[in-house]
Amino acid sequence: MTYLVSLLLMALIVGLVAVASNPAPYFAAFGLVVAAGVGCGVLIGHGGSFLSLVLFLIYLGGMLVVFAYSAALAAEPFPESWGDRSVAGYVIIYLLGVGLVVGLFWENWYEGSWVVVDSLKEFSMLRGDTSGVAMMYSSGGGMLIICAWVLLLTLFVVLELTRGLGRGALRAV
Known part of the structure; x- marks a missing residue:
C-alpha cells in the first residue's frame, strides 16, 4: 500500500509539473486531468473514497468546461508541446526544485504524515466520509x-x- 501511494504521489508531481511547464492550454488541460485523477487516487489510498469520487466528478464537470473555452480562445496553429526546448527547460527547472524540496525534508518524513485512516482497510467503501x-x-x-x-x-x-x-x-x- 505504501508503494502504491508513493507511486501515485510521484505521478501527481509529474502531472503538476506538466501543468506548470506548458504554456499551451491543450496539453496543460491533459496534465490537469492526470493530476486530478492521481490526486483522487492518493485520497482513496488514505481513506477518502467517496470524497475523491465527488471531487473528481466536480472537477470533470466544472473545470474542464473552463479549459475548453480557454483552449478555444487561445487557438494557435502550432502550440508548444512537451518536446519543445523552452518547455523542456521549464520541466527541468521544476523537477530540480522538487528534488531540492525533497532533499530538505528527506529525514523522518514518514513518522508523522501520510497515515492511512480506518485501521489500514484500504479501498473500502465503508469509511467515515460516506x-x-x-x-x-x-x-x-x-x-x-x-x-x-x-x-x-x-x-x-x-x-x-x-x-x-x-x-x-x-x-x-
Whole structure:
C-alpha cells in the first residue's frame, strides 16, 4: 500500500509539473486531468473514497468546461508541446526544485504524515466520509443550492466572455 501511494504521489508531481511547464492550454488541460485523477487516487489510498469520487466528478464537470473555452480562445496553429526546448527547460527547472524540496525534508518524513485512516482497510467503501453525505444534504442543502447557482452564473460569465463580436458562443477559428 505504501508503494502504491508513493507511486501515485510521484505521478501527481509529474502531472503538476506538466501543468506548470506548458504554456499551451491543450496539453496543460491533459496534465490537469492526470493530476486530478492521481490526486483522487492518493485520497482513496488514505481513506477518502467517496470524497475523491465527488471531487473528481466536480472537477470533470466544472473545470474542464473552463479549459475548453480557454483552449478555444487561445487557438494557435502550432502550440508548444512537451518536446519543445523552452518547455523542456521549464520541466527541468521544476523537477530540480522538487528534488531540492525533497532533499530538505528527506529525514523522518514518514513518522508523522501520510497515515492511512480506518485501521489500514484500504479501498473500502465503508469509511467515515460516506457518513457525511446525509449531513451534507440535510444541513448543507441551502449551500448546495447556492453553489449550483454560482456555477450556473460562472458558466454564463464564461459564455459572455468568449462570445466574440456578437456572434454567440461559437467563435470562428
